Amino acid sequence: MTRVVTPRPENADVQYSHWPSRLPRRLAIPRTSLWFNLDVAATRYGDKAATQFLGATLGYGELRRQSEALAGWLKAQGVGKGDRVALFMQNCPQYLVAFYAVNRADAVVVPVNPMNREDEFGHYLTDPETKVVICSGELAGIVAAAQDRLPVERRPRAVLVTQYWQMLPEGGPDPDCGAPEPMRAWLTARHELPPGATDWRDALAAGHAPGPHTAGPDDLAMLPYTSGTTGLPKGCMHTNATLMSNSCGGCQWGYASAESVGLAVVPMFHITGTLYGVLGPVFTGMTLVIMPRWDRELCGRLISRHQVTHWTCIPTMIIDLFASPNYRSFQLGSLRYLSGGGAAMPKAVAERLQEEFGLTFAEGYGLTETAAPSHGNPPERAKLQCLGIPIFGVDSRIVDPTTLEELPVGEVGEIITHGPMVFHGYWRQPEATDAAFVELDGRRFFRTGDLGRMDEEGYFFITDRLKRMINASGYKVWPSEVEMLLYRHPAVQEACIIAAKDAYRGETVKAVVVLRAEAKGTTTEQDIVDWAHEHMAAYKAPRLVQFVEALPKSGSGKVMWRLLQEKENQ
Incomplete structure (x- = not known):
C-alpha cells in the first residue's frame, strides 16, 4: 500500500x-451481527409481512423461525464459524431465510449469480472452499455437475435444494398477481434432487438447534465475488460491520420506515440486490415484495397491488416499464423513493418520471467492494446522470x-x-x-x-x-473472464473481448476471434454465440462475433485490446 x-x-x-x-454526517453503526437485525425485527413485528411473494406472505416471526431451523441444520452438517456457504438461486423468500441462517450459524455467505453455468460455478466451490451449497431446483444439476469434476475431498459436504413452489400458495402464484404463464410454469416446476442432496423441507423439519450465536461486527459475513482485468473472479471480504453501515444508512437516506413497502427485483446475489432486498428491509422492518425475475407487466401490477413505496432498480427496467402498452393503467402513485445505478438514467426518461409521476430518480454509485453505495443523490436535490455526493x-x-x-x-x-x-x-x-x-x-x-x-x-x-470492463444493462462484464471461457472452445485459437454500443443495454459484448486453421470455413459466428450461451451466463456471452486473421499485439506479445476497442468505437 x-x-x-x-x-x-x-x-x-x-x-x-x-x-x-x-441527515447526520455520520451514523452510529450498530456493533452487532446482521442476524441481530432479524431478531429485533421479528421481536417487534412478529406477525407483520416480511415478504410478499406472488400471493404468499411470510411474516417476520416465521422468517426468524425458519432461519434458526436452517442454521441448526447447517451446524449439523459441520458448518463452523467462518465457513463458507454458497447461495445459488433467483429472488425468492428462501434467499432471505438462507442468508440469515448462514449468519445465525456464524458462517459466511457466498452469493453466486444464478445465470452462471457449470464451467463458471466450479470456481465458487474451490476458491472459497465452500462447505455447503444452498440452491434452487432448476440449478441443482449445475451444482452436481460442477462438484463431480472435483476430487472428493474438495467437494461440499452437503447440497440443500429448495423449489420455488415451496414458498408459494397452494396451486402456484396467485392469478391476481399477473405472473405470466412461462414464469408460473417455471416457479411451479418440480425438479428431482441430485443424488445425496437434501430437500429444503427436510432440513427445516430436522429439528436441529443452532446453539449460541457468536458472530460479532468484525467477523466475516459475506464473500461476494467480483471480476477484474485479469484472472478469475475475486472474493470481497465484507464483515457484519461493513454491511451494517449501508443497511442502516439506506433507510435514512431514502425516507424508509417500517411502514414502507419495497420492491425486490434487482437480483439478490448482486451487492445492490443484497442491500436493498435482503439487508436494508430487515433492518428497517419494512415489507418486501419479491419479483423472481424481471417482467415489466408483473412489475407494474405488483407496484399497483401492494402500493410499493420504495424501488431500487437499474434504468433499463424503468425504460422497459414505460415501453409497456399498459403502463398508464398501472397505479404508480404510491412510489415515494426511486433509486438505482449501474447505468446512467437517460434525461428524457427522467423528465417523464417527473412530469407524469412527480418522481425524481436518485442515482447512486458504488461497487461490490463498497457494499453498494458510497455515493448517492439526495432525493431532494438530485442531479441527472450524476453519481451524487459521498454518503454517511x-x-x-x-x-x-x-x-x-x-x-x-x-x-x-x-x-x-x-x-x-x-x-x-x-x-x-x-x-x-x-x-x-x-x-x-x-x-x-x-x-x-x-x-x-x-x-x-x-x-x-x-x-x-481505468479498468477494462463492459457495462451491459448494469451487469458488469469483465473481458478477461469471458476470454478465458472462450479459449475452451475447440475452434478458438485466440479471442479478445471488447464493448459494442447497444441501443437498449448501453453496451454489449463483442468477441474478436482468430479461428484455428482446421475450423476455418466450418465454424460460423453464430456457432460461437450459441456455444457461449451454453457455457457462461447470458449477460457475459458475446452477442456479436467478428472473425479476424490475427489480433494486434504489442512488442511484448500482449493483445492490444485498446486498439480494437477504439476501432469499434469509431
Whole structure:
C-alpha cells in the first residue's frame, strides 16, 4: 500500500456543501451481527409481512423461525464459524431465510449469480472452499455437475435444494398477481434432487438447534465475488460491520420506515440486490415484495397491488416499464423513493418520471467492494446522470491515477474512497488487496478504478473507466473472464473481448476471434454465440462475433485490446 502525503485543495470540503440538513454526517453503526437485525425485527413485528411473494406472505416471526431451523441444520452438517456457504438461486423468500441462517450459524455467505453455468460455478466451490451449497431446483444439476469434476475431498459436504413452489400458495402464484404463464410454469416446476442432496423441507423439519450465536461486527459475513482485468473472479471480504453501515444508512437516506413497502427485483446475489432486498428491509422492518425475475407487466401490477413505496432498480427496467402498452393503467402513485445505478438514467426518461409521476430518480454509485453505495443523490436535490455526493462517513477524492496527487474541483482523475462500508480486501489475494488501496492523510482509501470529477457543488460524475470492463444493462462484464471461457472452445485459437454500443443495454459484448486453421470455413459466428450461451451466463456471452486473421499485439506479445476497442468505437 503506497503512502502519499499531499496537501488537500482549498475546496476539499465542497462535497459537503449540499448535505441534506435532515441527515447526520455520520451514523452510529450498530456493533452487532446482521442476524441481530432479524431478531429485533421479528421481536417487534412478529406477525407483520416480511415478504410478499406472488400471493404468499411470510411474516417476520416465521422468517426468524425458519432461519434458526436452517442454521441448526447447517451446524449439523459441520458448518463452523467462518465457513463458507454458497447461495445459488433467483429472488425468492428462501434467499432471505438462507442468508440469515448462514449468519445465525456464524458462517459466511457466498452469493453466486444464478445465470452462471457449470464451467463458471466450479470456481465458487474451490476458491472459497465452500462447505455447503444452498440452491434452487432448476440449478441443482449445475451444482452436481460442477462438484463431480472435483476430487472428493474438495467437494461440499452437503447440497440443500429448495423449489420455488415451496414458498408459494397452494396451486402456484396467485392469478391476481399477473405472473405470466412461462414464469408460473417455471416457479411451479418440480425438479428431482441430485443424488445425496437434501430437500429444503427436510432440513427445516430436522429439528436441529443452532446453539449460541457468536458472530460479532468484525467477523466475516459475506464473500461476494467480483471480476477484474485479469484472472478469475475475486472474493470481497465484507464483515457484519461493513454491511451494517449501508443497511442502516439506506433507510435514512431514502425516507424508509417500517411502514414502507419495497420492491425486490434487482437480483439478490448482486451487492445492490443484497442491500436493498435482503439487508436494508430487515433492518428497517419494512415489507418486501419479491419479483423472481424481471417482467415489466408483473412489475407494474405488483407496484399497483401492494402500493410499493420504495424501488431500487437499474434504468433499463424503468425504460422497459414505460415501453409497456399498459403502463398508464398501472397505479404508480404510491412510489415515494426511486433509486438505482449501474447505468446512467437517460434525461428524457427522467423528465417523464417527473412530469407524469412527480418522481425524481436518485442515482447512486458504488461497487461490490463498497457494499453498494458510497455515493448517492439526495432525493431532494438530485442531479441527472450524476453519481451524487459521498454518503454517511465517506471521504472520496479525485486523484491523479499515476502520481496519486489529489486534484482540484473539475479536473478528471481516479475516484478513491474511504468509508465504513469499504471491504477489508480480496479473499486470499494479498497482492491484489495491496494494489487496491492507497494511504492518504493517514486514511486507507480504496482505488475504484473509475475516472471521474467533482463539480463545484460537491457532486461526483463518472467520465471513464481505468479498468477494462463492459457495462451491459448494469451487469458488469469483465473481458478477461469471458476470454478465458472462450479459449475452451475447440475452434478458438485466440479471442479478445471488447464493448459494442447497444441501443437498449448501453453496451454489449463483442468477441474478436482468430479461428484455428482446421475450423476455418466450418465454424460460423453464430456457432460461437450459441456455444457461449451454453457455457457462461447470458449477460457475459458475446452477442456479436467478428472473425479476424490475427489480433494486434504489442512488442511484448500482449493483445492490444485498446486498439480494437477504439476501432469499434469509431
